[in-house]
Amino acid sequence: xxxxxxxxxxxxxxxxxxxxxxxxxxxxxxxxxxxxxxxxxxxxxxxxxxxxxxxxxxxxxxxxxxxxxxxxxxxxxxxxxxxxxxxxxxxxxxxxxxxxxxxxxxxxxxxxxxxxxxxxxxxxxxxxxxxxxxxxxxxxxxxxxxxxxxxxxxxxxxxxxxxxxxxxxxxxxxxxxxxxxxxxxxxxxxxxxxxxxxxxxxxxxxxxxxxxxxxxxxxxxxxxxxxxxxxxxxxxxxxxxxxxxxxxxxxxxxxxxxxxxxxxxxxxxxxxxxxxxxxxxxxxxxxxxxxxxxxxxxxxxxxxxxxxxxxxxxxxxxxxxxxxxx
Amino acid sequence: xxxxxxxxxxxxxxxxxxxxxxxxxxxxxxxxxxxxxxxxxxxxxxxxxxxxxxxxxxxxxxxxxxxxxxxxxxxxxxxxxxxxxxxxxxxxxxxxxxxxxxxxxxxxxxxxxxxxxxxxxxxxxxxxxxxxxxxxxxxxxxxxxxxxxxxxxxxxxxxxxxxxxxxxxxxxxxxxxxxxxxxxxxxxxxxxxxxxxxxxxxxxxxxxxxxxxxxxxxxxxxxxxxxxxxxxxxxxxxxxxxxxxxxxxxxxxxxxxxxxxxxxxxxxxxxxxxxxxxxxxxxxxxxxxxxx
Numbered sequence: 001x002x003x004x005x006x007x008x009x010x011x012x013x014x015x016x017x018x019x020x021x022x023x024x025x026x027x028x029x030x031x032x033x034x035x036x037x038x039x040x041x042x043x044x045x046x047x048x049x050x051x052x053x054x055x056x057x058x059x060x061x062x063x064x065x066x067x068x069x070x071x072x073x074x075x076x077x078x079x080x081x082x083x084x085x086x087x088x089x090x091x092x093x094x095x096x097x098x099x100x101x102x103x104x105x106x107x108x109x110x111x112x113x114x115x116x117x118x119x120x121x122x123x124x125x126x127x128x129x130x131x132x133x134x135x136x137x138x139x140x141x142x143x144x145x146x147x148x149x150x151x152x153x154x155x156x157x158x159x160x161x162x163x164x165x166x167x168x169x170x171x172x173x174x175x176x177x178x179x180x181x182x183x184x185x186x187x188x189x190x191x192x193x194x195x196x197x198x199x200x201x202x203x204x205x206x207x208x209x210x211x212x213x214x215x216x217x218x219x220x221x222x223x224x225x226x227x228x229x230x231x232x233x234x235x236x237x238x239x240x241x242x243x244x245x246x247x248x249x250x251x252x253x254x255x256x257x258x259x260x261x262x263x264x265x266x267x268x269x270x271x272x273x274x275x276x277x278x279x280x281x282x283x284x285x286x287x288x289x290x291x292x293x294x295x296x297x298x299x300x301x302x303x304x305x306x307x308x309x310x311x312x313x314x315x316x317x318x319x320x321x322x323x324x325x326x
Numbered sequence: 327x328x329x330x331x332x333x334x335x336x337x338x339x340x341x342x343x344x345x346x347x348x349x350x351x352x353x354x355x356x357x358x359x360x361x362x363x364x365x366x367x368x369x370x371x372x373x374x375x376x377x378x379x380x381x382x383x384x385x386x387x388x389x390x391x392x393x394x395x396x397x398x399x400x401x402x403x404x405x406x407x408x409x410x411x412x413x414x415x416x417x418x419x420x421x422x423x424x425x426x427x428x429x430x431x432x433x434x435x436x437x438x439x440x441x442x443x444x445x446x447x448x449x450x451x452x453x454x455x456x457x458x459x460x461x462x463x464x465x466x467x468x469x470x471x472x473x474x475x476x477x478x479x480x481x482x483x484x485x486x487x488x489x490x491x492x493x494x495x496x497x498x499x500x501x502x503x504x505x506x507x508x509x510x511x512x513x514x515x516x517x518x519x520x521x522x523x524x525x526x527x528x529x530x531x532x533x534x535x536x537x538x539x540x541x542x543x544x545x546x547x548x549x550x551x552x553x554x555x556x557x558x559x560x561x562x563x564x565x566x567x568x569x570x571x572x573x574x575x576x577x578x579x580x581x582x583x584x585x586x587x588x589x590x591x592x593x594x595x596x597x598x599x600x601x602x603x604x605x606x607x608x609x610x611x612x613x614x615x616x617x618x
Binding site for chain 2: 167168169171176178183186188190191226227228238239248252254259264310311321
């Protein structure tokens with residue numbers, strides 16, 4: 001039990017989890033004995049809220065990395081379930097196989113028909129093996145592209161959910177053109193004639209994330225991360241020591257606030273105190289509201305306006321100096 | 327300095343032959359044959375015994391590919407900035423400074439316009455000697471501008487790649503250069519402006535996973551390492567040995583990822599043939615309805 005608890009919760013959130021368990025225990029034993037403990041429970045609840053605010057007010061980048069990877073964090077399928085009234089999953093790239101690390105399909109949000117595509121992680125060993133920990137092969141990106149082209153043909157907006165450690169580095173992935181599959185998605189997404197809304201929900205890992213990330217608007221959950229390489233990978237290369245991942249996480253500016261500051265994302269969606277994993281429904285409803293507001297804003301634009309603004313958006317990214325030459 | 331002077335300076339730099347002593351030699355890294363510099367120079371730095379392609383500088387490629395006297399460098403003076411205050415064992419600022427001093431170059435890419443067998447071309451060449459040819463804001467911006475030049479002038483685009491991928495010290499901004507360059511390539515494709523990608527040793531990571539794999543035609547030099555993930559990372563992930571020749575040009579050709587493997591000697595004429603095939607074809611932009 002103790003072991004299981006430690007694997008499901010992070011070190012820094014344990015005091016909060018333990019306090020909440022204590023509240024539950026007090027409540028349960030009082031219920032059994034028919035005692036009124038409401039003032040004691042109220043006091044403990046207030047304490048828990050204060051503690052939660054304290055812990056989450058000063059998170060280090062590395063702690064955000066851990067939250068973004070939290071085993072209880074809502075996955076794409078959780079968001080789909082909470083946000084859309086209908087969902088028909090579509091499978092396969094029509095070339096090689098169906099990649100379960102990316103899910104996608106036809107969805108209805110209130111009165112809108114949308115194409116939904118997202119990385120899918122598992123929640124335990126078995127489902128993670130099926131989902132390959134959310135690391136797609138080329139066929140995953142090609143399925144995503146097939147669905148985006150279908151959305152374009154039928155004039156439906158595309159919403160993507162990003163949550164991946166990165167594209168899978170394996171022999172088969174290279175043989176089947178991992179780089180080509182990602183590159184093609186970048187080009188085709190830039191040119192799609194329908195609105196694209198991107199939500200980075202957990203890990204935005206490198207090119208494997210960006211392959212679903214070229215949108216008209218890009219949002220990040222408060223504790224999501226977005227980076228060019230994993231902190232471990234960066235530490236291994238630049239520090240030659242992969243235990244320096246926390247230092248790398250800090251240096252890489254990978255939090256939502258950093259990404260907003262660099263002009264890479266358009267907005268941050270707040271998570272409940274304690275993180276998205278503690279209340280899937282609340283965070284999903286916030287994501288839903290953001291998608292609706294954004295689509296309302298984009299729907300008036302023509303295909304060419306969307307394409308032009310999307311190109312301008314990505315052309316503007318980057319920071320450099322211009323010095324006199326000659 | 328006028329553009330004419332600049333061009334003249336460029337030509338001089340391109341045509342200047344270094345004095346190479348007769349006795350200078352090196353071993354072929356592939357077959358260990360003793361190779362004399364004078365002969366290597368004549369043979370475009372290709373081993374006469376086994377055909378191994380040794381590293382070639384950006385200036386050597388320009389001399390090889392661009393008609394003499396036609397080259398004009400573009401988008402000079404765009405230089406890297408340490409926007410994140412990045413520091414690992416060394417600060418990014420110092421790394422940039424050291425690379426600029428070592429190479430005498432602004433950053434890891436050179437862009438310009440010229441003619442290739444009288445065909446007007448816009449060319450970008452990555453330079454592996456500058457921080458491993460890595461793509462940060464400057465490389466992405468200059469390549470995007472060169473692609474926009476092609477779009478405006480309706481002239482063919484060529485990018486010669488050799489790069490370790492995205493530049494980690496610019497983190498997310500580097501990642502976004504993949505989207506930026508690929509987004510402009512969508513426009514070239516819609517306008518049927520030919521783009522040929524040349525992959526040389528080594529081309530990996532975010533460069534492969536963006537413009538390098540998006541050519542109308544993709545050409546690889548013999549024996550180059552080309553891939554998305556580096557071989558070491560893959561080996562660690564799958565925890566077993568990699569197949570022979572994995573991620574070589576020949577491996578990519580076999581798996582359908584590149585169109586041709588072309589030796590340095592044949593590179594210019596091959597490019598010229600392909601570009602002549604592409605430019606000024608039938609206008610197919612207006613679609614007629616099938617029934618009136």
